[in-house]
Amino acid sequence: MTKVLKISLFIYLAWAGHTLWANSWPVLDSLNNAFHNATTDSGRIAVLFNVLESLNYDNVDTSLLISEKLEELAQRQSDTVSLIKIASQIARLNLVQGGYREALKSDQQVYTYAAAINDTKNAAEALNRMGEAYLGLGLFNDAYINYQAAIEKSEEIHDSLMIAIATYNLGRLFKATDQWTEALRYIRRSMALSEQIDDKLGEAYSLHDLSEIYLEQGDTSKMLESLQTALSVAEEADDNIIKPQILTKTAEFYCIKNELLRALDHYNMAFNIYKNQSNITAMASVNLGRAKIAMRSGQNQKARNYYEGALEVAKTYTDVKLLMNAYDGLATFYERQGDFRQSLDLFRKSQFIEDSMRLTNRNEAFANTQMEYQMAKKDRAIQALNQQEQERQLQLKNEEFLRNVLVIILAFVGLLLITLYTNNVKRRHANQILVKHQKEIEDKSHQLEKLLSMKDKFFSIVSHDLRSPINALTGLLDMLDKDNLTHEELVNVTKPLKKRLSSTSKMLDNLLDWAMMEMDEIKIHEQAISLIEVVQENFAFFHESNQKNIQFLHNLPDDIMLSGDKNMLDLIIRNLISNAIKFSVEGGEIRIDADNADEKMVTISIQDNGVGMNKDQLDRLFDSKILYTTRGTANERGTGLGLKLCKEFVEKMGGKIWVESKEGMGSTFKFTVKRSDLPDEGGEMDDILPGI
Structure with a gap:
């Protein structure tokens, strides 16, 4: 629902509540609250229907305005049942006000909606109201057709009340055309039907119209008796439709009797009711x-x-x-x-x-005569067609045996074709299953080949990169055992060996993490992490271990707190710094920065001024299907596991990783980590670590 429509509905609801403030405030207050609390158009439609019931026919203008807004809501929802109910209400309200053409338009919509969903009851009621509208417009022929159609529809569903109402309206129609005998017959029939179903209000309507007939016959005593009984029933039913008509007719009776004050009182009461109805x-x-x-x-x-x-x-x-x-x-x-x-x-x-009016009635009568002639002509044509149809049916019976034989043959052929088609479908389905299984086998075969290739590379890494430092350590231990090394030689040999063992340890950590990741054994232990502490620890480690005299720089605020697994973050930063060192030249520079402009994520960048990468290398860098590696600027070897682990761990912590690089101009690796809401508990740190 749009904001404008909401406001409009609130205004009309408030207007309706103000109109009845004095008598119905508690009810309308409750309805107003229900309207504001309704969260759907269906709920608002239900509330506004309750408002209409509260208003009844006491304020027709307000009821019409609310009904029009209800119609807009129902059209938005394509709610046919509600549209029928609303259009029926609009038609009734227009009939009360004498807006016969507007009532006709609404009831034609009701009939269309009702016919679409086979709602015979509402279709019959719409036909009856259309008859009333035509009667009000003086179109008696159209009124008669619609009343009769309403009776026929009502008989289909055995709706005794609607049959009584439409029968009564036919009596009114004959009364309006001065056919008093027919009018008396139909109104008495309607009154008898109302008595059978205990429809007191229907009896009041019939008594009102009988009073007019008694007046025409000159029987004023019966006229007054009928009016008094009708008024009593109408007041008991609190019906403000027939009541002012009874009051008007009673006033006419007192005028005949020359009781002018009584007559004026009844006219005034009727006028006030019509005034409230507009x-x-x-x-x-x-x-x-x-x-x-x-x-x-x-x-x-x-x-x-x-x-x-x-x-x-x-x-x-x-x-x-x-x-x-x-x-x-x-x-x-x-x-x-x-x-x-x-x-x-x-x-x-x-x-x-x-x-x-007489000419119009005469023209209508002539039109009716023409219509009857045309109908008789059509009846004769239908009879001729029926006779031809009978002859044709007789001829068809002679061909029935042959047709039955043909049907049996066709059924057999059809069954055979269905059997062949079914077998063909089953065979194609089996072939599709075989093709699908074959494709799955081929896919698994390719996956197995890749896994075997990865396994071979894994063992190659283990056999080569582990054997060299272990052999060196074994040789050193043999020399120590034979006491063949001086203290100075031992110091010179130990330092590079320690670096190689440190590198090997780092490689083993990566291999272990990679193996656990492949088995999906790694779990995230989320905690608040100080970014500057993790960076400081890694800068300190690489400052001691790198051989290229690299400068490590950062421009990180002290208060950046991240949310994630500290070990994973440490591995990501360590591997990215190691990778930057590998491809940096002697005396190069590595810088770490953080962009914390985003409310939820922090972007961390690790930049070097090394050799950079071309487009082919960038495309293969994070490919999960291969372990891609190249030698560094000092001919360093790698396993290709570092960046693979970085990508996996960043994504497990809810971030993403990417690289920006140009060949010969260095590379910048960037990744995102969730921001933590906890305050920073770490201390201050220098912009450039001491001694670098």
């Missing part, structure tokens, strides 16, 4: 009744204001029936005022509208 056309219709009472009470200006206000509403909302009644009322008003010309003009306008 039903402008219904309010204008009530004002026509108020105008009659005002005119009979001698309040001519008030009567004129009511009539003219109703006329403006009728024109604005294109309500034909309201427009005709407003013209009739104004015509009567001006006639009583003695302005016969104005009265005649208004009466003609009313008659013109009535004639137009």
